[in-house]
Amino acid sequence: MLTLYVLAGFATVLSLLAFVISREATRIVTVAGLVLAGLFCVVGWGQTVEAFGGLYRFDTLARGLTLVAILGGLWALLLGPAKKFEYPLLLLFAVTGMHIMASSPNLVVLLIALEVFSLPLYVLATWQRDEKGFEAGLKYFLLGALGAAIFLYGIALYFGATGSFTAGSSGSGPLYIAGLFLIMAAFAFKTAMVPFQWWSPDVYQGSPTVVTLFMATAVKAAAFAAMLRIFTPEGLEAWGVGMAVLIALSTLFGNLGALNQTEAKRLFAYSSIANAGYLGLGLLGPTGQATVPFYLLTYGLATGLIFAVLSMLSNQDVPLERLRGLWYRKPLLGGAMGLGILSVLGLPPLAGFWAKYLVFQEAARAGFYGLVVLALVTSAIGAYYYLKTFFLIFSKPTPVQEAEDREAEAALAQFGSSEAPGIPVAAAPMGLTQGLMAPAARMGAPALGLLLAAMGLLGLLSVLPGLGLRAFSAGLTPAVAALSITAPKSGSTLTAGSQALQGTGRPGESLELFDNGNLLGTVTVGPDGKWSFPLPASAQAPGAHTFEARQPGQTRGERVEVEFLRPSGPSFTGLQDGATVAATGFTLQGTAQPGQVLEVFEDGASLGRVTADANGQWSLNVPPPSGGTRVYEVRPEGAASGARISLVVPEAQAGAICSQSFALSNLQAGGTVSRPFRFGGVGSASSYTVLVRRGDRIIGRKEIPLSAACGWSYFSDPGPGEVTYEVRETGKLETEPPLATITLKVQ
């Protein structure tokens, strides 16, 4: 908020005050205003301030990009002409407009901001009163006006489609898409993206170099701030294609066009077109709000260095040959420009590399792999002209350039930079060689400081890019985790067992999960944005499964395709290891080879044999066990070991009323069993008696009281052979038919 007041207030007051105070004072006050506004951007970093009913929104994005615009303004002011008081004023108004543009989500305000910063720029472009200057100004004005008109038309359609002027409103339909495309075209004008770039080489070349610097850095920052608000990843489907086309054309045209340029400002105009394309990549991805400002900052610093050096060499055209041997003639300028060029080129140790890497990653995340490859290829093309310029700077100079240096010094003195608050040559802060002194003295200490600070910051961002990126990510609402399935990975092959579906989503949202189109169940996303759903046995049947997570009401969601292997051995499903089960008996289930005969053990005692069905499923009812941790094991018939699972059986509460009728849980069919073994079930009598026979011979009787869990259980360890068990309520005669008869072949 204070930033806005400072910028607008200083601009307004100064436009009256400038008539009475000296030009020098106007300059100093303007610098003070810009610095103050910048400070208020930094204070409270990460916080969002809203005002005017949401028309003004000062968040991290606005703070960061206002800083880039202020940086551009400072460059232009400290290096620019000082003879007229209008110059600092116009810059201040332009920065004010850019700040508003960076800080408003409302399209109408954006239009006003666009006009506020464009009008001073039209004037600044014509600053040199010659044919080229007029051509540049007129071209910029006519195309800028056209761009504004297109923007307005786009806003109208946008409002028609969404009923709102707020950037980032959701909508659909041809009207919405047309509106977005028109708005995109208007911004493409401002950022010089192909095919809306025709003005830019001429205007860049025709304008004073410092103004070109301002256009290349600050205007881009403001325009991309607005684009970040309008072209949100949520609406990617509507505008993604158009942006992809702009990016592809810009990177190609910008880099190819720069190849055979012989004039430095024109060359970097084409480079600026290409960089607008790379910046566009950042819009596509989910975290563009942090990476695009990071790119703009590094680009603003590096391009700022390049144009600052060019402006110190000449305020006219700078043929590339003029740069030959700059390193030997003026080491500071040569070094600064070399650093800037390598950073814009994106050579790995430098900040420009990290910035490029981050925006490329955004595009890759959004799935635009073709664009990433194209951007890499065009970067390689770009390396040619950047390196050509770089090597020119580091070649030995010829007498021609030295003569040109002297001419240019004289011309620059005419232009007015010499009126900058100069410092005596001897008092220059660096004590460097004489080649350095000429520009240093003319620039004045503040400009020299800015140059060194920019180099330092660029170096810092090269070593610690994370610092910058984290700063720009501060205060961002954490990217809403889109719906996804994180495990199992699509295309993976799994063995059935305790598998679970896991993924991310919006916290609190409930999702529907499908297996091959059949509803499996719903799951609620946890507060950490993650969800997990244990797969039932049916969903782990061998074969291909397509799992899908859908938001309720949607017909499509995220899918993973996995393949379940036929397990080599039997396994348990449904129950996790260590789970708590009912004391009143439960069912064990699992998978195995279809038709395989399995034996289930509880702490080494057999519970009987089961046969896996045609789908490889098996299940077995466990009679109520006694409390504690029990280890269950399923083995293939005759095998010595198999899959194990340990389960916790709670102690049953005494005194329960048992009303279930008598039932036998396991070994109903009899058959073969290993010893020892256990059978049992539930019932309501207070006790049951088991009669044990071998053939006709009675070999034992045992009374079993009903447990607290209403279960009865008989544990036996007889010798091999056929044994018959008859279960009766205690007290019944042995001549009565038993409740259950179990004939077992004991092994």
Add this chain to the structure above:
Amino acid sequence: MIHLGLWLPLLAGLLLLILPGLGRTFAVASAVVSLVISCVLFAGYGGQGVAYASQIPFLPEAGVYYALGLDGAGLFLWVAVNLVVLLGVWIADVPVRFLAYALMMQTGLLGIFAAQDLIFFYFFFEATLIPALLMLWFYGGPERLRAIYIFALFTLVGSLPMLAAIFAVRFLGGADSFLYTDLAANPLTGQTAALAFLGFLVALAVKTPLFPLHAWLPSFHQQNHPSGLADAMGTLYKVGIFAFFKWAIPLMPEGFREWQGLLLFLAAFGAIYAAWVAFSAPDWKTLLAYAGVSHMGIGALGLFSGNTEGTVGALYLLGASMIYGSAMFLFVGLVYGRTGSLEINPVRGLAKHTPALYVLGMFLLMAMIGLPGLSGFPGELMALLGAYKVSPWLTFVAFLAVIAAAAYALTAFQKLFQESAQAQAVPDLNAREWGFAAVTVAVLLLMGLYPKLFTVYLEPLGKAIAALLGGAS
């Protein structure tokens, strides 16, 4: 320790660049400390896995970690690089700033072998280029501009497909970061793997160097400073085999299998082709450049055979050739210092005046052509053994290159030293050069007679590659 070992040369180099008054002594001291550090790390290595691992989030939002660590191959190459840099700054007759660039390049090279994060690997891989270009730029021959263009074009353009492939490896493979462990757990499969491997292949073939992307090498060596230091550093920069072994093959085994046939063919024919060109080389640097291509062809053949012997042989040959190749360039620098010429023909019969130089040259040459008992032999033998299991015919072709090496190297050597003495009297080795000669010959003998010192650490890595590729060991 590993961080100090990595960054110390860069700091020393920068300091030397700012204060050239520190002189060669400072550079040598830095190189000695580096070598000692790498030897201590080597001695403390347990023999298994990645040691000295450390991992600091750098750009965690983007999955980039400053992760370092050294496995057996990394340690072996660290020792080799540090040894060569020490020999280079010790012997080469160059300005002090030149030494500074060499030290800065040392950090980049060590980083390539220590990086455990793919982006950091790429970073070191590219950043090493800058000091290499600066050395060529400031101290190169009259045609250096052309050499720079070719070198920069091959390496920069070559590495961009790799960057694209790096993105593909992570985002299409589904890894959460660029950490080696993370990427290796999510290898690419199918067609994507083949394409991504091609991306790596282009960049790494330039740096192996693998026919036909070796074309930058001859002009690079011809135009570099005659002292041989830049050439020695350039020899160290031939890290392609390591990068194939460490990154490309483990991350895209399916992609590798797709290209394996072509790669074996290129390696074998590259070896014989380069040997053929070396026959007609007009000067020593061209000869050594092509000899290097030829040897790396044999190494690559071993690596691409994908079995234990081949991999161990390739890595051992890589380390050995870094040492004898670089020492050979430095040796040629000594010859240049005495005769002022690198051409093979005009300078003759040096042996009469410089018997010690002659003996040094003989040792280096014999190591280069793979005489048993010297450092070139074990690696070459194992690489060819490994290749024989996969493709006997290509092995035969590569074997011809080994024979050819003896022919071209001995012919040139004979001209230089033994034909009728036309050269004027030149001084023999001085004390400093004796030191260089003694250390070099000792290392050549050590590596030739007791390869087990290093191969015990390389063998598990070779087995891992063989297991990964599912081949017989």
